[in-house]
Amino acid sequence: MASAGGLLSRLREDVRTARLRDPAARSSLEIVLAYPGVHAVWFHRVAHRWWRAPGLKLPARLLSQYARFLTGVEIHPGARIGRRLFIDHGMGVVIGETAVIGDDVMLYHGVTLGGKSVRREKRHPTLGDRVTVGANATILGPVTVGSDSSVGAGAVVVRDAPAGSILVGIPARDLAHRGGGAESLSDPAFYLDPAIYI
Structure with a gap:
């Protein structure tokens, strides 16, 4: 079992992460008292241990x-979550039982890491380190989204994506690895800045 000092250190790390990730955060006290995404992660740590x-x-x-x-955030206690996960706003986030989330991941509201199978198997997504998932995006099945990827708001991901992907659309396509340059506003490769999808 983790020591009290180790637990306190992890709680402080989560608060620091929220301050770094959310420009609206004004104080650590505000985060501790009023950030449901942070609270959901704290509850999950206990539930996962149980x-x-x-x-x-x-x-x-x-x-x-x-x-x-x-909190409005549903995380199955079987899900495996890395360090410094930040869930911004939180409402409507669902993380399934066999989901695996790496370190330094950011999820916006309405994100679903869901399954497509009713069998007892790995049926939820795996997110690498430093993945950002935009509002209302859905990632379904035992797919892997590689580290340093961004999933655009409202995207539906149903296939594996390599590290450094920028996934947009339904079904999601990877703009970062499609090759060639953007020639006009009508070319989807023009919209490579993931911030416009979040």
């Missing part, structure tokens, strides 16, 4: 549902 302990799966699920009620 999920892995013998005989505590039901309490873990109940805690995750309580967190959903309080």
